[in-house]
Amino acid sequence: MTLYMNLAELLGTQIEQGFYRPGDRLPSVRALSQEHGVSLSTVQQAYRHLEDSGMAAPRPKSGYFVPAERSLPALPGVGRSTQRPVDVTQWADVRDLLRSVPGPNVRRLGRGMPDVHAPTLKPLLKLLAQATRRTDLRCLYYDSAQGAEPLREALARHLVSSGCQLAPEDIVITSGCQESLSISIRAVCEPGDIVAVDSPSYHGVMQILKGLGMQALEIPTDPVTGISLEALELALEQWPIKAIQLTPSCNNPLGYVMPEARKRALLSLAQRFDVAIIEDDVYGDLAYQYPRPRAIKSFDTDGRVLLCSSFSKTLATGLRVGWVAPGRYLERVLHVKYISSGSTSPLPQLAAAEFLKAGLFEPHLRRMRSQYQRSRDQASDFVTRYFPVGTRASRPQGGFMLWIELPADVDCLQLYRRLLTQNVQIAAGSLFSASGKYRNCFRLNFAGHAHRSIEDSMRKIGMAAAELIAEQHALG
Amino acid sequence: MTLYMNLAELLGTQIEQGFYRPGDRLPSVRALSQEHGVSLSTVQQAYRHLEDSGMAAPRPKSGYFVPAERSLPALPGVGRSTQRPVDVTQWADVRDLLRSVPGPNVRRLGRGMPDVHAPTLKPLLKLLAQATRRTDLRCLYYDSAQGAEPLREALARHLVSSGCQLAPEDIVITSGCQESLSISIRAVCEPGDIVAVDSPSYHGVMQILKGLGMQALEIPTDPVTGISLEALELALEQWPIKAIQLTPSCNNPLGYVMPEARKRALLSLAQRFDVAIIEDDVYGDLAYQYPRPRAIKSFDTDGRVLLCSSFSKTLATGLRVGWVAPGRYLERVLHVKYISSGSTSPLPQLAAAEFLKAGLFEPHLRRMRSQYQRSRDQASDFVTRYFPVGTRASRPQGGFMLWIELPADVDCLQLYRRLLTQNVQIAAGSLFSASGKYRNCFRLNFAGHAHRSIEDSMRKIGMAAAELIAEQHALG
Numbered sequence: 001m002t003l004y005m006n007l008a009e010l011l012g013t014q015i016e017q018g019f020y021r022p023g024d025r026l027p028s029v030r031a032l033s034q035e036h037g038v039s040l041s042t043v044q045q046a047y048r049h050l051e052d053s054g055m056a057a058p059r060p061k062s063g064y065f066v067p068a069e070r071s072l073p074a075l076p077g078v079g080r081s082t083q084r085p086v087d088v089t090q091w092a093d094v095r096d097l098l099r100s101v102p103g104p105n106v107r108r109l110g111r112g113m114p115d116v117h118a119p120t121l122k123p124l125l126k127l128l129a130q131a132t133r134r135t136d137l138r139c140l141y142y143d144s145a146q147g148a149e150p151l152r153e154a155l156a157r158h159l160v161s162s163g164c165q166l167a168p169e170d171i172v173i174t175s176g177c178q179e180s181l182s183i184s185i186r187a188v189c190e191p192g193d194i195v196a197v198d199s200p201s202y203h204g205v206m207q208i209l210k211g212l213g214m215q216a217l218e219i220p221t222d223p224v225t226g227i228s229l230e231a232l233e234l235a236l237e238q239w240p241i242k243a244i245q246l247t248p249s250c251n252n253p254l255g256y257v258m259p260e261a262r263k264r265a266l267l268s269l270a271q272r273f274d275v276a277i278i279e280d281d282v283y284g285d286l287a288y289q290y291p292r293p294r295a296i297k298s299f300d301t302d303g304r305v306l307l308c309s310s311f312s313k314t315l316a317t318g319l320r321v322g323w324v325a326p327g328r329y330l331e332r333v334l335h336v337k338y339i340s341s342g343s344t345s346p347l348p349q350l351a352a353a354e355f356l357k358a359g360l361f362e363p364h365l366r367r368m369r370s371q372y373q374r375s376r377d378q379a380s381d382f383v384t385r386y387f388p389v390g391t392r393a394s395r396p397q398g399g400f401m402l403w404i405e406l407p408a409d410v411d412c413l414q415l416y417r418r419l420l421t422q423n424v425q426i427a428a429g430s431l432f433s434a435s436g437k438y439r440n441c442f443r444l445n446f447a448g449h450a451h452r453s454i455e456d457s458m459r460k461i462g463m464a465a466a467e468l469i470a471e472q473h474a475l476g
Numbered sequence: 477m478t479l480y481m482n483l484a485e486l487l488g489t490q491i492e493q494g495f496y497r498p499g500d501r502l503p504s505v506r507a508l509s510q511e512h513g514v515s516l517s518t519v520q521q522a523y524r525h526l527e528d529s530g531m532a533a534p535r536p537k538s539g540y541f542v543p544a545e546r547s548l549p550a551l552p553g554v555g556r557s558t559q560r561p562v563d564v565t566q567w568a569d570v571r572d573l574l575r576s577v578p579g580p581n582v583r584r585l586g587r588g589m590p591d592v593h594a595p596t597l598k599p600l601l602k603l604l605a606q607a608t609r610r611t612d613l614r615c616l617y618y619d620s621a622q623g624a625e626p627l628r629e630a631l632a633r634h635l636v637s638s639g640c641q642l643a644p645e646d647i648v649i650t651s652g653c654q655e656s657l658s659i660s661i662r663a664v665c666e667p668g669d670i671v672a673v674d675s676p677s678y679h680g681v682m683q684i685l686k687g688l689g690m691q692a693l694e695i696p697t698d699p700v701t702g703i704s705l706e707a708l709e710l711a712l713e714q715w716p717i718k719a720i721q722l723t724p725s726c727n728n729p730l731g732y733v734m735p736e737a738r739k740r741a742l743l744s745l746a747q748r749f750d751v752a753i754i755e756d757d758v759y760g761d762l763a764y765q766y767p768r769p770r771a772i773k774s775f776d777t778d779g780r781v782l783l784c785s786s787f788s789k790t791l792a793t794g795l796r797v798g799w800v801a802p803g804r805y806l807e808r809v810l811h812v813k814y815i816s817s818g819s820t821s822p823l824p825q826l827a828a829a830e831f832l833k834a835g836l837f838e839p840h841l842r843r844m845r846s847q848y849q850r851s852r853d854q855a856s857d858f859v860t861r862y863f864p865v866g867t868r869a870s871r872p873q874g875g876f877m878l879w880i881e882l883p884a885d886v887d888c889l890q891l892y893r894r895l896l897t898q899n900v901q902i903a904a905g906s907l908f909s910a911s912g913k914y915r916n917c918f919r920l921n922f923a924g925h926a927h928r929s930i931e932d933s934m935r936k937i938g939m940a941a942a943e944l945i946a947e948q949h950a951l952g
Contacts, residue, residue: 095811111618113618116616129608129609133601137601140794145574174817177818182817190667191667204814207815211811318614318615318619318821320820320821336687338683339687341650341658342796343796
């Protein structure tokens with residue numbers, strides 16, 4: 001990472017954590033230059049970056065300030081550690097969420113759907129239709145278990161943006177990121193093994209561990225800097241952990257980008273204790289900062305990082321095209337891919353490869369990044385406006401998910417059920433914990449393309465939450 | 477099954493097994509009517525069925541004969557039992573087969589690709605393109621983990637042809653039959669478990685067992701009547717078998733249709749020993765007889781049969797759309813489906829559902845059945861014509877695979893490698909055994925739409941086999 005980005009990240013973290021409050025004056029360019037031993041222009045670049053992301057505003061002749069209108073909700077707390085590996089539960093609730101919701105009028109803010117109405121996505125549909133008209137009938141044939149070569153070539157080029165230097169033969173195509181994660185965990189671990197995870201964590205991974213008879217060890221995770229390296233180190237000393245599974249860039253559900261230095265430190269830890277890292281990068285391309293954050297995989301020197309991703313968040317979930325760059329586990333990953341689903345459908349692979357090769361992916365990402373960043377600001381604003389006092393909210397640095405923490409006595413499964421009757425679907429926080437923690441939290445998708453509908457939904461959520469709190473007090 | 481089909485099946489088996497040889501006179505209608513206590517018209521119906529399948533020919537005023545030109549290769553022997561569960565090997569060779577074969581000129585007779593050039597398949601490509609133009613952008617969204625309802629409805633109707641009475645909610649959509657099998661085995665068994673399989677058996681299942689740390693118990697299998705119930709019963713008495721996995725209708729690789737009475741007997745055995753049956757029906761719709769054979773699932777009374785199938789052999793492998801009807805294992809199958817790949821792509825599901833609902837599937841199946849039956853007759857003929865004396869070959873009753881048994885000292889992996897240099901790919905027999913048996917066997921795909929090219933390939937295979945035998949003799 002460049003010097004100015006390092007500095008911007010540091011200042012940004014301090015602002016996010018409330019060290020500088022809205023309206024506060026930020027350190028002068030000269031002071032920062034001296035303190036950090038960098039040039040004046042480096043500090044100016046850092047401030048320009050903070051300005052772009054709405055975290056600093058210049059006032060003529062007075063330097064930089066935290067924007068006064070930035071009255072953001074406080075960040076969620078760091079989850080307490082369970083201190084020991086646990087069996088995963090919560091399947092009934094996850095299944096409930098995955099089921100078709102009755103009626104097309106339900107606003108589904110519970111699942112990880114991106115906005116698929118952007119004009120920059122339209123060519124993908126054309127390319128899908130085109131692939132069906134190929135005279136070689138390629139879309140009807142088996143693909144190789146590793147996946148279509150044109151797509152692996154295009155991906156190898158694309159992955160340079162996350163700092164990864166990979167060849168097409170280092171990549172295995174899958175039927176989406178869930179398959180990438182499932183295959184990676186099966187390639188590295190065996191039943192009975194312990195996997196360390198960030199917490200809260202993506203429910204799909206929790207359920208994989210449950211299904212494979214593995215245990216999850218939930219590591220406390222900071223909503224700004226990510227998984228606690230200190231707690232992780234302790235856990236690695238104490239337990240025979242086989243792999244670390246986490247989402248370090250644009251985390252799901254918290255939205256943070258783990259600082260680069262911490263990514264490197266995590267890798268060192270993994271090397272010291274000789275464990276694999278299963279890195280979920282599915283939201284990484286949607287970081288609001290440019291260039292996008294580096295993947296842990298990009299620092300990997302001994303092939304212990306399995307990078308998992310897909311087009312589900314950047315293009316469309318319905319494509320079901322993902323990939324793994326499995327490092328030293330390539331042969332095992334290929335075997336597990338073959339036995340899991342044979343091979344991936346050629347049709348969406350061909351269309352996605354053409355989309356990338358035609359240079360359509362980058363402009364689409366650019367558009368979606370800034371759209372989601374604007375939506376994040378709006379959604380944060382709606383939290384302040386409509387949610388009960390004391391509500392905390394994450395401050396995502398990428399993607400389209402908000403993590404909401406309500407006062408401690410609110411049961412969000414109850415909130416979830418009540419909101420369904422009002423045609424609003426959220427994802428209860430307990431799904432994101434192996435042991436059903438985060439009862440008073442939920443995850444909210446703000447990707448929807450209609451600003452009005454998000455505001456309307458969030459108003460409903462806020463009212464339902466306030467009702468629950470009032471009922472609680474009446475009872476108590 | 478009807479009386480006449482029972483009789484036709486019995487006579488057919490006797491002809492296939494050489495009890496009646498080419499040119500032999502078959503029993504008179506009256507004699508059979510008396511012997512089996514059925515009406516004359518039932519016997520006449522049975523003979524008409526045998527006539528349709530080329531196994532009997534009427535001569536004016538003389539009754540029915542086995543056609544003289546029917547000089548068929550002898551059937552392969554019944555594999556000897558290993559008598560104990562074994563760990564599965566052979567991955568390196570399977571991987572070799574799955575890899576992209578260099579050059580587009582290679583005739584790939586090793587894999588399970590159907591002919592995708594039939595005009596009756598063309599509408600499917602149109603329907604795929606149409607699905608991309610839906611204004612609701614349905615093909616870009618997540619599907620539910622269970623799969624698209626219109627497809628499950630269409631499948632429930634279609635499955636009546638195999639005797640199954642199922643509701644849409646009894647069916648789970650998968651990304652192909654390999655995923656169906658993989659999910660079913662994981663839903664029923666755990667690492668360390670023993671699964672009984674027919675032998676030779678589909679390599680995809682063997683590799684699933686390997687990947688999951690399970691053991692395969694290979695049961696001797698007759699090339700006409702299928703898995704030996706006697707050997708299976710002995711095995712069930714001796715070992716703690718968790719499930720029986722087999723392909724009873726249009727078996728892969730042997731092509732037999734297990735007689736209905738034996739299917740029922742197998743189910744009784746499974747009930748008596750309380751084990752699950754994982755039934756691979758992926759070739760079942762391609763039986764040359766009409767109506768198609770019943771699935772074991774159709775006799776299931778207590779939900780212990782998991783019916784696995786897909787469109788890979790009937791429409792196109794590239795679709796990656798399959799299904800499971802998992803009986804009492806529904807909840808577990810849904811969980812494993814979710815953790816394996818989240819959900820199946822909506823695009824091919826929507827197209828397939830439209831294809832079925834428009835009544836296009838049955839005519840397509842009819843066409844393919846008779847095309848493959850003709851190709852089977854030609855391919856059998858080419859075996860007699862071009863393969864070394866002593867070659868044995870299966871007599872498929874459906875599908876598009878021929879199982880060839882060369883003289884005992886021929887190594888078909890060697891044959892496979894030699895043929896690759898001549899741009900012909902076959903599948904070595906050892907892939908179809910957990911323990912690398914069937915060294916002198918191979919599987920041949922005769923689905924290719926160009927008669928000439930199959931003849932040419934089979935001539936090459938015959939010559940290469942003859943060469944190997946000659947070299948063997950020179951050495952010995």
